[in-house]
Every structure is written in C-alpha cells, then in structure tokens.
Amino acid sequence: MINPLTRLHNFLGTQALFVRESIVLIWQVLTTVSVVTKWPVRKALLKQLYFSGIQSIGPVSSIAFLAGLIMVTQVSNLVGRNELLTLQVLIWTVVRELGPLLTAIVIVGRSSSAIVSELAAMQVNGEIQSLKRMNISPVSYLVVPRMLAMILTSATLTFYFQVVAIGTGMLVTAWNIDVSLLGELGHFFEILSFQEIIAALVKSIFFGMLVSVVPCYYGLSVKRNMTEIPIAASRAVMRCLLAVFACDGLITAIMF
Amino acid sequence: MTGLFKFTEVHLENSGRILSFVLSSGETQLLQLSAKVEKDEVLNLATGVVDCESGLIEIILGERRRENRKKLGAQGERRKGDSRPPAEWQALRDSRPGRVGWVAGSGGLISNLKIWENVTLPLWYHASHEEAETEKNMIYWLNLLGVEENTFAELMAALPHNLEPWQRKLAGLLRALLQMPRVLIVDALLFEDVKARIAQKWIAALDAYVSQGRAVLVVSDKATTLPWKKIE
Numbered sequence A: 001m002i003n004p005l006t007r008l009h010n011f012l013g014t015q016a017l018f019v020r021e022s023i024v025l026i027w028q029v030l031t032t033v034s035v036v037t038k039w040p041v042r043k044a045l046l047k048q049l050y051f052s053g054i055q056s057i058g059p060v061s062s063i064a065f066l067a068g069l070i071m072v073t074q075v076s077n078l079v080g081r082n083e084l085l086t087l088q089v090l091i092w093t094v095v096r097e098l099g100p101l102l103t104a105i106v107i108v109g110r111s112s113s114a115i116v117s118e119l120a121a122m123q124v125n126g127e128i129q130s131l132k133r134m135n136i137s138p139v140s141y142l143v144v145p146r147m148l149a150m151i152l153t154s155a156t157l158t159f160y161f162q163v164v165a166i167g168t169g170m171l172v173t174a175w176n177i178d179v180s181l182l183g184e185l186g187h188f189f190e191i192l193s194f195q196e197i198i199a200a201l202v203k204s205i206f207f208g209m210l211v212s213v214v215p216c217y218y219g220l221s222v223k224r225n226m227t228e229i230p231i232a233a234s235r236a237v238m239r240c241l242l243a244v245f246a247c248d249g250l251i252t253a254i255m256f
Numbered sequence B: 001m002t003g004l005f006k007f008t009e010v011h012l013e014n015s016g017r018i019l020s021f022v023l024s025s026g027e028t029q030l031l032q033l034s035a036k037v038e039k040d041e042v043l044n045l046a047t048g049v050v051d052c053e054s055g056l057i058e059i060i061l062g063e064r065r066r067e068n069r070k071k072l073g074a075q076g077e078r079r080k081g082d083s084r085p086p087a088e089w090q091a092l093r094d095s096r097p098g099r100v101g102w103v104a105g106s107g108g109l110i111s112n113l114k115i116w117e118n119v120t121l122p123l124w125y126h127a128s129h130e131e132a133e134t135e136k137n138m139i140y141w142l143n144l145l146g147v148e149e150n151t152f153a154e155l156m157a158a159l160p161h162n163l164e165p166w167q168r169k170l171a172g173l174l175r176a177l178l179q180m181p182r183v184l185i186v187d188a189l190l191f192e193d194v195k196a197r198i199a200q201k202w203i204a205a206l207d208a209y210v211s212q213g214r215a216v217l218v219v220s221d222k223a224t225t226l227p228w229k230k231i232e
Helices: A004-031 A033-037 A039-079 A083-124 A127-133 A138-178 A181-191 A194-221 A228-255 B036-046 B063-075 B115-126 B131-144 B149-157 B165-179 B196-210
Strands: B003-011 B018-024 B027-032 B056-060 B089-091 B100-103 B183-187 B215-220
Touching (some): A004 A033, A004 A138, A004 A194, A033 A039, A033 A138, A039 A083, A039 A138, A039 B115, A083 A181, A127 A138, A138 A181, A194 A228, B003 B036, B003 B215, B018 B027, B018 B215, B027 B196, B036 B183, B036 B215, B100 B165, B115 B149, B115 B165, B131 B149, B131 B165, B165 B183, B165 B196, B183 B196, B196 B215
Parallel strands (some): B027 B215, B183 B215
Antiparallel strands (some): B003 B018, B003 B056, B056 B089
C-alpha cells in the first residue's frame, strides 16, 4: 500500500508538471504566433473561429437570455420594485462574473472537449507524427490557431453574452415595473464603470487562453492508444473548469 | 551526378546498425531494414524529426545559399570570426525546413482536411501560397500518376476517409511531389496492396521526379521486388 504522503507528493508532482507544461505551451504559442501569416495556419484559424465562435452563438444566446431572465426575476423578488438596484445587481453579476464565466463554460462544453478529442485522435492515428515528418510543428499548426481563435471567441462571445443578458434583464424590468427602457439604458451607462469592462475583458482573454491550452496539452499528451482519448477528454474538461474558476477568483481578488 | 543527401556513420539505436551512404541527384535507392522500429527510426532521422546521436546526416546546400556564400567570400564581407570555408554540405538539422519530403506508407493524410488542403499543406506551409502555379503542377503530377482528368475535382474535394486506401496513398505521394523537395523519403509500404498497373505508374512518376535533379530514398522493412538499387 502506498503511503498517503507519497501519494500526496505524487499528486502534487503531477499537478506541478501539468502547470509547468501548460506554461511552456503558452510560451511556445506566444513565440511562434507569427506563423499565422502562413496560409494553412490562417485557414485553420478561420475554421476554428467558425466552429468555436459562429457556431456557439446559438447556445450562448439561449443561456444569456435565460440567465438575464432568471437573474432579474430573483433580484426583483428580493428588492421589490427598485429598478435602480435591480439594474445594479444585474450589471455587477453579469458584467463582472456571469458573462465571462458562463461563456467560458459554454466554450469548454462545446469546443474544449472537441479540441482534446480531435488532437488525441490525430495523435493516435499518427497524424501528429505525419506533421512532424513534414517539418510542420504541431504547436504552430495545431495549437496556435486554436488558442488565438479561442481568445478572440471568448472575448467576443463574452461581450455578446453580456449584451443579451443585460438587454433581457432590462426588458423584463421595464415590463414588470413599468419603467421606460431608455431611462434604464441611461442608468446603465451611469452604473457601468471602466474597471468593470476591463475586468470582463481581462477575464475573457485569460479564460480563452486556458480553455484552449488545457485541451491542447491533454490532446497532444495522448500516446498511441485509442482508450486514452475519452480519459484525456474528461480530464481536460474538468481541468479547464477548475482553471477557469481559479483564474476568475484570482482576477477578482486582484481587481475588486 | 552530384551528392544530395548523406548519412555518415549514423548509428541506429534499435538495431545497433551503422548506416553510411550518399544519395546523388537523379538517383533512387532502396534501403532495406530488418524491422518496423528500425524503419521508423530511419524515417524520423531522415526527415529531421529526431537528431542522430552519433554520426551525421547532411544535405547539399541550396544553390542560392551557395551563391550567396561565394559572393560574400569574394567581397570579403563574411561575418567577423566566421572563418569557415564555404561548405557544400549542411547538417540536416540546420537546413531550411521542407528540403526533405516524406511519403507515408498509408498516405499520412490529415483526416479533417480535404485532399486539396492535404496535398497543398506542406507546400504552402514551407513556401509561398501561389494557387495557379500549384494547380498547374498538380495537374502535371496527376497526369503522370495516371489519374484521369475528369476525376481530379472529385478527388480533391473528398475527405480522406471517403477514399479507397490506394487513393489515400496516391494523395500522400502527390503531396510530396508537389512540394518538390530536394530529397524524397518514401516508405516502401506505399506500393503494397496497390494494383501492379498503378504501382508502375507511381514508379514511373518517381523516376520522372529524380530526373529533375532530385533524389529518392525508398525505405523498406520487408523483402521487396521494387526495381531500385539497394543500399548495402
């Protein structure tokens, strides 16, 4: 039987290795980002933007609409017919937290799982080896376009999520309390601070980086065994969520 | 014939064998190995995926590079401290990527790319993206490989999993020919389970390729009847 201390030591060692390797991967991407000028990489980037960005608009819209509706209903129940406070709570939660977080969760569910499965399958089928033998770096051709696309997608979809959720919240408030929508809009710009916009942007960029680097790391770590694919996919999804929440906590602690 | 590609006392870890040979322009040679692991090792070494631990793999310098070196030497503008004579050979790891091409036994295609994207991938990754020129060269090679012209469009639009195994092999071969590397490394498995008539066309296409001042190294891990000279 393994000593609990040894187990803890092994566990921490694995975690440290994962963090180190992920940082190395991010660094490799940052140093080879100019590869995006090459046509095949640019094309891969466009494909990723389509799959992770355009195709996520539907789910993000639905979740944003429902989040706005639920939020405003709950807050109205709590604070009564206080339009200003309802709006304030809505902006705080959606702009600061829910927007970046829920968007990242949608991306993890849709794209991160797809990325890890795709890269792991490529590894198992010998396609990564094939790229290497053609002198094409897997980091340049596979990781760079995915990470760039995820960062762009995360930032844009977060903004879109916030617009839809807050818009829904305002419409429901206007309908329920019978206040003018234009008046609400005026209050919105008074309440919203520059710091909140920056925090949301920073969060969405970091989340985009995390939800791409973790699945890329797990996908490329698979050896040539088919049974490793589902294990890698489930680990990557859990790690992505954990990384996103940890990063969220860190940025919130620093900025607010 | 000038030498293009050289293995000098390269030690193969898996078998302990030491390889030394020179591949010259206009020449196709067959390297017969004893096992798949040995073949994979040679493929990785020859394509530059791994560095050899002992011995040296070299490729001839490109003409433009040689010209530049000569000019610099004549004008006395060589960098300070660079007293090396203008060398003809360059270690493979220092050479420009894409100078050694590779044909996988099964085609080695990327499954989520259409055949057109697959065949242009190494070319457009390592060199400039010129569609018209690429298309012209592709038609030339497809004709040599015996593909009927009315099937070009359908073939290029397909995904690898929709093709027959021999068509995937064909696409892999086309991809390497289109890239026009100085030296082409071919896995002999390419010719297995392919109709003799088709294999003959491919052999003829490779002969046409080497006649353009290039070289082909065919690597096999089984006894083969392929027509090329064996490396002893």
